[in-house]
Every structure is written in structure tokens, then in C-alpha cells.
Ligand SMILES: Nc1ncnc2c1ncn2[C@@H]1O[C@H](COP(=O)(O)OP(=O)(O)OP(=O)(O)O)[C@@H](O)[C@H]1O
């Protein structure tokens with residue numbers, strides 16, 4: 001109960017405040033623009049396709065309603081929230097009249113699936129390998145691994161992604177270049193394996209870079225932890241290597257590693273936009289890119305709001321995991 | 333009494349290199365020591381004189397930059413062990429079941445993210461083929477025997493007081509009934525009342541198990557209460573060794589005399605004199621007798637030659653020309 005009050009509530013309110021501020025910014029920004037968003041949207045739209053004037057008129061109303069330009073600013077603000085909570089983000093301009101929420105709904109599983117799996121794999125892989133390299137600095141394999149990761153780390157992500165695309169999609173044509181899966185969606189081995197197959201390169205490109213970073217961080221953390229009294233003592237008592245690495249070293253690096261993960265989730269999300277563009281992966285990052293190219297204001301706004309909520313929630317989950325990772329956190 | 337462990341001419345140096353300059357700290361310099369079965373041997377000396385380093389050599393936990401330059405160290409259990417050249421298997425075989433260790437600064441020796449119960453499991457299961465519930469049962473019973481609450485088992489280290497943590501560490505080190513226990517400053521950093529409890533606990537375990545305890549402490553008061561025999565270290569050298577009574581009643585080495593004199597006494601309220609001067613840096617110790625810059629009796633020979641450790645009779649050994657010259 002105490003833990004709930006002193007730990008969960010402050011973090012929950014922090015989460016709410018983050019979302020409140022973020023969404024408020026998305027409300028204010030378009031209103032600060034010198035152009036009228038409705039007019040601009042309409043002109044964008046009509047430049048993309050020919051529309052009949054009546055449809056334009058009704059769309060104009062819908063847009064005004066959508067941007068909430070009627071009434072006092074406060075009413076507008078309240079209406080804006082109401083719409084968001086209903087999940088009504090208006091129609092997409094570039095794929096008119098498909099609602100934005102549908103586009104996001106279609107892309108979200110791909111992005112979330114790609115993100116969560118790559119974050120987990122690289123987090124675990126980087127921590128295990130980095131800890132081993134830090135614990136056994138004289139081991140030949142660890143030294144080789146160390147050299148490899150240290151040379152990979154400074155390579156800019158898009159270069160890495162392009163190299164992968166060039167070599168395995170064009171040159172060797174091992175992997176498909178476009179899409180998230182092939183065949184029709186169903187729970188079958190062939191469909192699921194096609195998902196894995198399509199996601200292999202984008203996931204690899206993300207995993208390589210972030211594993212390298214995680215590896216370097218884990219190695220640095222390990223070098224301080226193996227100098228600690230409790231590791232020395234466990235070694236003196238003859239505890240086996242795997243027990244020490246697992247329960248004495250890695251276990252003690254999890255808190256800083258989780259903190260870092262929580263802090264970098266936003267950056268990781270931005271990273272997937274590049275991934276999805278380079279690999280033509282059908283997630284919301286790809287949609288965002290298309291939205292930007294075509295000035296699809298609704299879509300951009302919708303994805304922004306979603307990513308604010310998504311990133312804040314992911315950070316909250318990481319934050320809430322601290323007491324599980326370090327018993328001392330409860331009492332601070 | 334039989335000898336359970338013996339060090340001969342041990343030299344343990346910290347050899348470090350920075351910016352191409354080699355620095356050698358002679359933390360243990362030619363120390364020979366016999367540890368007798370079932371005794372409590374106290375090792376005393378000022379901070380930095382090499383007590384912990386000596387323990388490392390006696391335990392065989394030598395990691396760079398520490399290096400054994402010379403000497404041997406031997407345990408005599410059913411078979412004898414060459415401590416300084418044991419294989420990994422041998423180390424695992426004798427640690428905790430035969431030789432155990434209570435480290436200095438027990439505050440940080442328990443894994444902060446592991447419950448005491450799990451730490452006990454880790455240490456016991458390393459040496460005995462027991463599962464989790466068996467090790468928990470074993471630890472619980474042992475703690476009870478030592479008069480500690482079983483609740484300690486479910487706590488994390490940070491939830492225990494300093495004294496409690498120290499007791500838990502002592503229990504952890506002695507749970508497999510080792511014959512030989514090394515304890516490094518087990519009472520330092522505890523308040524006086526808790527100190528007394530810890531001393532009591534150590535004595536109790538030693539007596540019940542009939543084990544041998546090597547106790548390092550800079551606190552002569554602790555030695556007075558606990559030790560059968562005391563070895564006095566000064567600047568990496570053994571300067572005096574005798575049974576506790578002789579050390580306190582008839583200290584022969586001028587340094588020991590200072591140590592005894594600086595002890596507070598109940599019947600005397602005057603300020604106790606502390607030892608003049610400072611202990612020497614061990615990377616460049618004084619020639620001859622290392623105590624000579626601080627010694628009120630220093631003679632010519634003291635600055636040139638190293639006084640040998642001489643048995644003055646009844647196992648009372650000292651390394652001082654004042655005494656050995658007199659004798660010859
Ligand atoms: N890792 C190290 N590298 C270099 N010198 C060291 C190292 N550890 C200890 N020393 C030096 O070796 C000498 C002996 O240290 P040691 O820890 O054995 O002393 P001690 O008697 O246990 O002191 P204390 O009472 O403070 O624990 C000291 O001068 C110390 O500075």
C-alpha cells in the first residue's frame with residue numbers, strides 16, 4: 001500500500017502530465033502557424049485529387065470541426081481532447097477519406113512488434129555479451145567480440161541499413177524488399193514465418209547497432225561491479241562463474257540498464273522511422289514518412305499523438321519495473 | 333599443539349606500473365608464522381601495515397597487482413595443501429568447508445540485490461549438493477543456533493543494521509564448519525556494544541566448532557578479549573609474537589610497548605600517549621629496522637641491519653636489537 005502511494009502514484013501522475021503537455025503542444029502548434037490549417041489542408045487535398053465542390057464544402061466543415069476552430073480557445077481545447085479520447089483523428093488527406101485512426105491501426109502492430117522484439121533481443125544480447133567481455137577480459141573470444149562491437153558502434157544507422165539492403169535484397173536477393181508479410185493474414189506457420197522472414201533484415205539492422213551500444217555499456221558497468229566486495233567475496237568462496245555472472249554481476253547492472261532503456265525509448269522510436277523507410281516496412285514510421293512527403297497534416301498529427309502516448313507509456317513501464325530490479329529502490 | 337597452517341618467509345608485494353614507473357609496495361616482507369590448531373591468533377598493527385595483505389597471502393587470494401615474490405604457505409588438514417599453488421578445483425574443495433574468511437568491511441560483501449537466503453544458498457550449494465529448501469533449512473537452523481532471528485533470511489542486506497549484517501556474514505562464513513577461519517577487522521566500524529556481541533559470537537563459534545581463528549584487528553582491546561596468541565605487525569614485518577598474557581604484561585618490542593601504553597585504562601584518566609611520528613610508506617621503507625625513525629631506543633646498528641625475529645624463550649619472539657643484543 002505504501003509502495004503504491006509512494007512509488008506508483010507519482011509515476012502515474014508524471015505519465016499523465018507528460019501526455020497532457022505533449023498533447024497540448026500538438027493543440028497549440030497548428031494554431032500558431034501563420035496559415036489557416038483548414039485552407040491549407042483543402043488546397044493540399046485538391047492538389048492531390050479532383051473533388052466535387054459539395055464534397056469540398058462538407059469536408060471544410062468537418063475540418064473546422066476537427067481542428068476545433070469554432071468557439072473560444074478553451075472550448076476548442078476541450079473538444080480537441082474529446083475527439084482524441086474517442087479516437088477520432090479525422091480523415092487522412094493523402095488517402096482520403098480513410099480515417100487516420102485506421103491507417104495507424106494498420107501500421108501499429110508492425111511497428112510495435114518490430115520495436116519490442118528488437119529492443120528485447122538487443123538488450124538481452126548486449127547485456128550478456130558485454131558482461132562476459134567485462135568479466136573475462138583476457139578471453140580471446142571476448143576480445144574479438146569487443147573489437148567487432150566497438151567498430152560497429154560508430155557506424156551511422158542509415159549506412160548500416162543501406163549496406164544490408166544493398167547486399168541482401170539487391171545483390172544476393174535473399175530477403176524481400178517490400179512489406180511486412182506475404183500471403184493472407186491467418187494463424188498459420190507459413191504466414192507467421194513470412195512475417196519473420198520480412199522482418200529479418202529491418203530487425204537485424206536495428207539489433208546490430210543497439211546491441212553494440214548495450215554491449216559497450218554493459219562492459220563498462222561490469223568493470224566497476226567486478227571490483228566490488230561482494231563479487232570478490234563470492235569468488236573467494238569458489239562460486240561458479242555462471243552464478244557470479246548471472247546473479248552477482250548482471251543482476252546488479254539491470255537497474256542502470258533499465259534506466260538507460262527508459263531514457264532512450266524515444267530515440268529508438270525515431271530510429272524505426274528510418275528503418276521502416278529504408279526497408280519499406282508497413283509500420284507507422286513509414287506512414288509518418290509518407291504523411292510528411294504529402295503534407296498530410298492529419299496523419300502527422302495522429303501519429304505524433306500516438307507516439308507521445310506510446311513513448312510515455314513505455315517509459316512508465318520501465319520506471320515501474322525498478323522495484324523488481326533493485327530492492328533498494330522501494331525505500332528511497 | 334599441532335600446526336594447522338604455516339607461512340614461511342612470505343613476501344607479498346603490490347607491483348604497479350603507471351607512466352612507465354614501477355612502484356613496489358612491500359606490504360608483507362619476509363613473514364614467517366605458525367598457526368596452531370584450535371587457537372585464536374590475533375594479528376595487530378596500525379592501519380596500512382599489511383594486515384589484510386598478509387591475510388590474502390594466508391588465504392591464497394592473490395590477484396594483481398599483488399604478487400607473491402617469495403615464500404611458501406601450507407595448510408595441514410588430513411592432507412597438506414600448498415596454498416599458493418592450488419588448482420581451481422582444490423580451492424573450491426577446501427574453501428568454506430575447511431578454510432573460510434570473514435572479509436574487512438563486511439558492509440559491502442553481501443550482494444545488495446539478493447536476499448540473505450539466496451546468498452546463503454549460493455555459498456552452500458557451491459560446496460554441498462543441496463537444493464534451495466535444504467540450504468534454507470540449514471541456514472535457518474544455524475542462525476537460530478547463533479541466536480539470530482530467522483527473519484534475517486528473508487531480508488535484503490540494506491534492511492539489516494550494520495551489526496546484523498556483520499553477524500550474518502560471520503554466519504555465512506562459518507556455516508559449513510570450517511576448521512580454519514580468517515577474520516579481517518570484524519568489529520571495526522561497529523559501535524562498542526555491537527562490537528562486544530560480535531566478539532562473543534566469534535568466540536562462541538570457535539569454541540563450539542573447535543576451529544582455529546585468525547583474527548586481524550588494529551584494536552588491541554579486541555585482542556585482549558579474544559586472542560590466545562598475538563602477532564604484532566609493523567610496516568610489513570612481524571616484530572613480535574607471543575601469548576596474549578606476555579604481550580600485555582611483558583611487551584619486548586618498543587613498538588608493542590607503545591601499542592599497549594596507548595590503550596585506555598579504567599583506573600587512569602590521563603590522556604594516553606600516541607606513538608610519535610607516522611608509519612613509513614611501504615614503497616620505500618627505512619633501511620635496517622623499519623621502526624628506527626620512531627624508536628626512542630634506536631642505535632647505530634638499527635639503521636643498518638634488519639633485526640632478526642628471535643625466540644626469547646617460551647615462544648615469545650621479537651625482532652629488536654635492543655633485546656637480542658642483550659641476550660647474546
Ligand atoms: N591494490 C593495491 N595496490 C597498491 N598498494 C596497495 C594495494 N592494496 C593495499 N596497498 C598498500 O599495501 C599496504 C598494506 O595494505 P593493507 O590493506 O594490507 O593494510 P592493513 O594493515 O590491512 O590496513 P587497514 O588497517 O587500513 O586495513 C598499504 O600501504 C596499502 O597502501
Ligand code: SF4
Pocket residue numbers: 585586587621622623624625627628629630631634639651652653654655
Ligand atoms: S631494532 Fe632498534 S630501532 Fe628497531 S625497535 Fe629495536 S631498538 Fe628500536
Ligand SMILES: [Mg+2]
Pocket residue numbers: 383384385436516
Ligand atoms: Mg586491512
